[in-house]
Amino acid sequence: MTEHTGRSYEGKAREYARKVDTSPYNAYYERPAVVSLLPDVENANVLDAGCGSGWYAEYLLDHGAIVTAIDLNADFVALTEARVEQRAKVLQADLSQPLDFAADGEFDVVLCPLVMHYLKDWKPPLREFHRVLKSRGVLLFSTHHPAMDWKLFNREDYFAVELLEDDWKDFGKVTYYRRPLTAISSDLASSGFLIERLLEPQPTDEFRQVHPNGYARLSKNPWFIVIRAIKGPK
Numbered sequence: 001m002t003e004h005t006g007r008s009y010e011g012k013a014r015e016y017a018r019k020v021d022t023s024p025y026n027a028y029y030e031r032p033a034v035v036s037l038l039p040d041v042e043n044a045n046v047l048d049a050g051c052g053s054g055w056y057a058e059y060l061l062d063h064g065a066i067v068t069a070i071d072l073n074a075d076f077v078a079l080t081e082a083r084v085e086q087r088a089k090v091l092q093a094d095l096s097q098p099l100d101f102a103a104d105g106e107f108d109v110v111l112c113p114l115v116m117h118y119l120k121d122w123k124p125p126l127r128e129f130h131r132v133l134k135s136r137g138v139l140l141f142s143t144h145h146p147a148m149d150w151k152l153f154n155r156e157d158y159f160a161v162e163l164l165e166d167d168w169k170d171f172g173k174v175t176y177y178r179r180p181l182t183a184i185s186s187d188l189a190s191s192g193f194l195i196e197r198l199l200e201p202q203p204t205d206e207f208r209q210v211h212p213n214g215y216a217r218l219s220k221n222p223w224f225i226v227i228r229a230i231k232g233p234k
């Protein structure tokens, strides 16, 4: 079991849900990049790990996937259930613990957008992702870009894995872990994953139209990173 800061969303799920579908950082930056690396999901078994209010679960269903969506937070589970109705299996589960609901080799794809930075030690969840994926299955995730947190928080030691406390405008305090790119890459490798693609997204034109200042910042500064990794031998 690994420590996590997923409780940052306790009592805030509805507030998050109200904004996330249309927030330019999600709609015109993170999601286009993640979707661009998603394989064809028609008839694929997909685990949406840390589903939040269910935008990705709905997208996957609309593109023909068979979806299991999980989240730590009961309010997010309820929001995703309401969104997808009976079309997906939606469960409350903690990514810091074994994924007992899933059989070995059950999934073609594990999708984990903007979740991994809430986990201190990535090895236990990556081990579980490796177990539940089929051979050559795809792990696709986005997370904070290591350079962003290091620069924004002006941290002394880039190579440390450390807890940060942030205060998001109109949302409140959120804590998460910062880690160097080396830690991301070595945890993936030691868990049996081969990095196939790595994206440092650029904001889309729609972003520029709705939020020109944010667009200017993201055009010149890394914010999130998106990685597609393939299950290889351990």
Ligand SMILES: C[S@@+](CC[C@H](N)C(=O)[O-])C[C@H]1O[C@@H](n2cnc3c(N)ncnc32)[C@H](O)[C@@H]1O
Residues within 6 Å of the ligand: 004, 005, 006, 007, 009, 020, 049, 050, 051, 052, 053, 054, 055, 056, 070, 071, 072, 073, 076, 093, 094, 095, 096, 112, 113, 114, 115, 118, 119
């Ligand atoms: C920034 S939200 C992202 C939600 C969704 N993936 C999206 O892109 O809209 C982070 C999500 O990770 C979930 N989370 C954090 N720690 C978790 C854990 N240990 N196990 C399962 N879910 C977790 C939170 O409850 C929240 O739904």
